[in-house]
Amino acid sequence: MYKVVMKPLRISLFGGGTDYPSWFELHSGIVLGGPINKSIYWEYSEDSKELDIIKKVSSFLGITVEDCLTLRNSKFLSKGLGASSASISSLIETVSNKVLSRNDLISKVTYFEQEYLKKNAGNQDQILVNSNKFKVLRFSKDNVFEDDEEIPRDTIHTLNAKMYIVESKKKRDGELKEINFEDNAESLGAIKEIAEEALVILKDKNFNESEFHRLLNLSWKYKKKILTDSDVKFFEEEISEIFKMGASSVKLLGAGGGGYYVTFFDRKPRPSSFNEVIKVEFLE
Incomplete structure (x- = not known):
């Protein structure tokens, strides 16, 4: 019997896309984000539906999963x-026959x-989860590293009090197309600059919420070009509906193609046609 290893999901607020090697090996990148209080894990079951990925991880590790x-x-x-x-982090730790740092x-x-x-994967998720x-x-x-710049705890508390994820009605249909980094250099450069601006705001003990929301909304202007x-x-139609729910800022998570939006509300979200509106928080 294997141990249960829970891994948190993550939300990145700024800089997504600049964590792909094809980009940062030429231009450098930055991501601001963290793990949240929703998790994923593997456990024993007599009826596994994920045999393909289990076999691939087993082959990769050179072990047999019974x-x-x-x-x-x-x-x-x-x-x-x-x-x-x-899920892959959890699976590797679950079946590995040795303790990994x-x-x-x-x-x-x-x-x-x-x-x-x-x-087609970047380098932020593996660290944040x-x-x-x-x-x-x-x-x-030359390097991928975790900066030692601390965000004040009060700022994280402020974000956590107002942060939700809203599930898009669009479902991903297979692998996402690869980003053409050369054609999208201007947009990715702007996304990087916005992340640097956001870092200054997040580090300031006098957290400027309105400027934070402005930058999060501005990042969509450049992300949508990709x-x-x-x-x-x-x-854009869904984002418009989320603002009508009372959101101060909205960002589509991930590389596009569907999924969740991260949103911030000063008050409880108004009723909507979305299937899931979930309160979430960053881990501390």
Whole structure:
């Protein structure tokens, strides 16, 4: 019988897209985000539905998995919350026959996703789902590291009191298209600059909420240029509805194609046509 290893999902507020090696090896990158109080994990089951990924992880680790395992909270997969990296992190720790350090685990998950599976994946999720607090991640050709800049606890409390995720009605249909980093250099450069501006605001003990919301909303202006036109029209209609619910700011999570929005409300969200509106918090 294997141990249960729970891994948190993650929300990145700023800088998503600049954590892809094809970008940061030329331009550097930054991501501001952290693990949240929703998790994913594997447990014993006589009726496993995830045999393919279990076999791939077993082959990657060079071990044999005897028992059947089932992924719990799998509804969060492909929803922009880092669930793929969280599930693989959990699975590797669950079946591994030796104790892995945090850095070893992050390295294994990153290599497994990017090289073994050949997935179009960045480098933020593997770190954030194996963290216990909000992080400032910096990426360059020579290094990927966690900056030691601390965000004041009162600021995290303010965000946590108002943060929700709203599930888009659009479902992802397979793998997302790869970002053309050369064609989207202007947009990604702007996303990086916005993240640097947001970091200054988040670090300030006198947290400027209105400026935070302005920057989070501004990031959509550039993110949507990376997506397909048909998706953008759909998401803009949903974002408009979320603002009518009373949101101060809205951001589509993940690489596009559907999933969740992270939103901030000063008051309880008004009723809407969305299936799920979930209160979430960053871990501290």
